[in-house]
Amino acid sequence: MSHSARLSDYRAALTTPGMRGPVVASLLARLPIAMVGLSLLLYVQRETGSFAAAGLVSASSLIGVAVGSIVQGRLMDRLGPTRPLLGAVSLFAVFVTLAVVAVEAQAALPVLVPLAFAVGLSEPMVGSASRALWSRMVPPGSVRLAGYAYEAISMEVFFILGPGLAGLLVAAPWAGTGVVLGAGSMIVGALWFALNRTVRGVQPEQTHRSLLGALASPGMRTVALAALGFGVTIGFIEVAVPAAAADAGHVGLGGLLLSLWSVSSVLFGVLYAMKPFPKAMHLRLPVLLGGFALLSLLLAIPTTLIGLGAALLVVGTLITPQATSHSAAIEQVAPAGTATEAFGWVITAVTVGLALGQFFSGLLVERHGTSTAFVAAAVAGLAIAALVWVFRRTVAAGIPLPSQDEVALVSR
Numbered sequence: 035m036s037h038s039a040r041l042s043d044y045r046a047a048l049t050t051p052g053m054r055g056p057v058v059a060s061l062l063a064r065l066p067i068a069m070v071g072l073s074l075l076l077y078v079q080r081e082t083g084s085f086a087a088a089g090l091v092s093a094s095s096l097i098g099v100a101v102g103s104i105v106q107g108r109l110m111d112r113l114g115p116t117r118p119l120l121g122a123v124s125l126f127a128v129f130v131t132l133a134v135v136a137v138e139a140q141a142a143l144p145v146l147v148p149l150a151f152a153v154g155l156s157e158p159m160v161g162s163a164s165r166a167l168w169s170r171m172v173p174p175g176s177v178r179l180a181g182y183a184y185e186a187i188s189m190e191v192f193f194i195l196g197p198g199l200a201g202l203l204v205a206a207p208w209a210g211t212g213v214v215l216g217a218g219s220m221i222v223g224a225l226w227f228a229l230n231r232t233v234r235g236v237q238p239e240q241t242h243r244s245l246l247g248a249l250a251s252p253g254m255r256t257v258a259l260a261a262l263g264f265g266v267t268i269g270f271i272e273v274a275v276p277a278a279a280a281d282a283g284h285v286g287l288g289g290l291l292l293s294l295w296s297v298s299s300v301l302f303g304v305l306y307a308m309k310p311f312p313k314a315m316h317l318r319l320p321v322l323l324g325g326f327a328l329l330s331l332l333l334a335i336p337t338t339l340i341g342l343g344a345a346l347l348v349v350g351t352l353i354t355p356q357a358t359s360h361s362a363a364i365e366q367v368a369p370a371g372t373a374t375e376a377f378g379w380v381i382t383a384v385t386v387g388l389a390l391g392q393f394f395s396g397l398l399v400e401r402h403g404t405s406t407a408f409v410a411a412a413v414a415g416l417a418i419a420a421l422v423w424v425f426r427r428t429v430a431a432g433i434p435l436p437s438q439d440e441v442a443l444v445s446r
Contacts, residue, residue, distance in 0.1 A: 036260035040308060043180035048179075050172055053234040057229060063160035063223025064189060066216030068196030070157070071095045072135070072272065072289075073212030075392070076151060076204040081137055089273060089396030094147045096389035097388060098154025100382040106159040107378025108247055114236045115163040119228035119256040123221055127155035130217040134210050136181060144289060144377060152386075158224035161189055162234070165361060166374040170266060179362060183307040188302065192285040195296055201289015222294035238371075252325020252428035253367030257360055260319040261383035261423065263418030264356050267327055268384075270398075270411030271349075274333070275342065277407070282339050294343050295350025303354025310355070315366065318359050320422040325350040327415025334408040367429060 050194060076103065080089035102122070109118040126143050129152040168181035196216075200251050203212035204356050227233055248254050276288025312318045332345040349440060368376035398407040 036046055037309075039349075040176065040180075043176045044184060046177045047172060047181040047184060050177075053167070053171055056227055056232055056352065058169055059223050059227035060160050062162040062189065062224070063158065063220050063227055064164075064192050065223070066196060066199075066219045067161065067189070067192050069200050069216040070130075070191075070196075070220065071099070071154070071217055071240070071388075072196060073200040073203065073210075074153070075273075076200055076276070076289075077137060078146065078211040079212055080204060081140065084154050085273065085277060085283050085396045086400055087143060087149065089148050089392050091150045093389040093393040095150040095390070096385045098151040098158050100389070101153075102155040102386040103159050103162060103378035103381040103385070104247075104375065105155075107162045107375035110159075110163055110166070110374045112238050114234075114238050115166075115374070116228045116234050116236075119158050119160065119163065119224055122158040123224045123228070124400065126153065126158060127221055129153045129156050133254065134213060137210065156229075160220075160224050160227050161185070162374045162377045162381060163227070165235070165377045168232070168406070169365075169373050171232070175380045180307075181322070181359045182365070183358050186361040187303050187307070187354050189357060191296055191300055195293055197287065199293075201287070201292070204289070205285070224307075229352045248368050248372040248379050250366050250378045251369050252425075253430075254364070254369075254376060254427045256422060256425045257319065257363045257367055258379050258383040258423045259418065260323055260356075261380045262387045263323045263325070263415050264360070265384035265387020265389075265424065266391040266418065267330055267411045267415035268353075269388040270395040270407050271333065272388070272416065273392045273395035274399055274404045274407035274411070275346070278342060280403040281404065281426075282435040284339065284349060287339060291339065291343050291346060295346040295353065297355040298347045298350040303350040303358060306355040307358050310359070312384060313360065314430065315363050316426040319363065319429065320354045320419045320426055322352055322359060323422060324416060324419035326356060327419060330408060330412040330415060333411075334405040338446075363429060395446060 048054075074095055075088045075092035078091045079085055082088065085390065105123055106118050129149060133149045133153050135145070136149055165182065167187045168178055168185070172178040172181055200212045200216075206212075249258070267349065272292060274400060275291050276285075279285060281287035309320060312321055326349070327350045332348055335344065336342045338343055361377070364373070364376045391414070394410065397409045398410055
């Protein structure tokens with residue numbers, strides 16, 4: 035099956051009958067996906083004055099997301115997306131409220147950390163449900179691949195824009211503004227998505243499932259490992275960049291600096307989806323991660339915020355290509371009937387990586403400075419890229435034989 039998509043394929047995917055409502059609703063639900071956790075980090079840091087404490091709270095939230103994405107993904111594969119999403123939205127609203135009240139009451143870390151975990155655990159996984167919907171609504175071929183690429187590109191836009199919005203809103207008169215606005219957008223979008231007629235009509239696939247679910251596939255485990263390295267590298271950077279801005283006396287610019295790499299990420303991501311390299315998926319995953327890690331070393335060089343912004347533009351070129359590749363790889367390695375859970379594992383791997391990266395980056399920033407954190411980001415990414423290279427054959431082995439319909443679609 036081809037792993038490239040033309041611009042006309044994007045148009046065809048986004049105009050698929052029945053997809054307009056879910057696409058718009060998922061945009062609203064996923065816009066704050068990287069905003070809520072980072073807003074919580076900046077909120078706690080402003081109240082406590084400690085990046086280490088804030089990093090621990092944010093990491094707990096991300097670990098909650100990691101667990102919740104698997105639980106919700108498996109439930110959506112078995113029950114359809116509507117009921118699990120409605121349940122998650124209800125819990126999310128309650129836990130976000132409790133977390134804000136706790137921060138305002140200056141509660142201790144033993145209270146804030148489990149509440150942050152609960153917020154992440156209940157965060158509605160609209161991204162997983164939206165990605166799985168393409169496999170049900172669009173036949174195999176380049177148009178479906180364009181749908182997957184759109185999901186990855188839009189997700190990465192939100193992962194990059196989220197920090198910028200969080201950085202702006204933390205400077206508002208009330209530091210919790212970003213948490214509340216992000217949660218509100220997520221709740222409204224998730225409810226809209228879950229109650230859409232197309233989404234309500236999704237029926238679960240009746241297939242045999244092992245206890246490991248999507249991870250029963252060795253190739254799926256390798257894709258998750260690549261996503262972990264991606265998240266770890268970004269996690270280090272997401273804490274070190276705001277810290278560099280704070281050191282320079284411009285706290286509010288931290289989020290804006292991070293949003294800079296969205297420009298090169300999106301532009302290069304669209305071009306990359308049209309002509310990906312390397313073509314073989316089992317080579318693409320380690321090469322992209324390794325390249326991203328090497329580029330991250332550039333962030334340790336600048337001594338001014340302008341130089342750091344320029345370096346972020348260069349590093350950002352390999353963000354969306356990785357996310358697009360993770361999403362496309364699921365198509366060839368995930369067991370039948372586990373599409374939502376499989377994408378949930380990718381989200382889990384990324385968020386666990388983010389949590390680890392943010393936690394250790396917070397420690398390094400306070401003890402050794404931001405340059406050390408940037409170097410650590412590169413080292414961690416390269417180490418995991420090497421492991422993905424070792425296990426690359428599992429992804430190649432997971433490629434299913436194309437059906438006659440797929441061959442006909444691709445040959446057109």
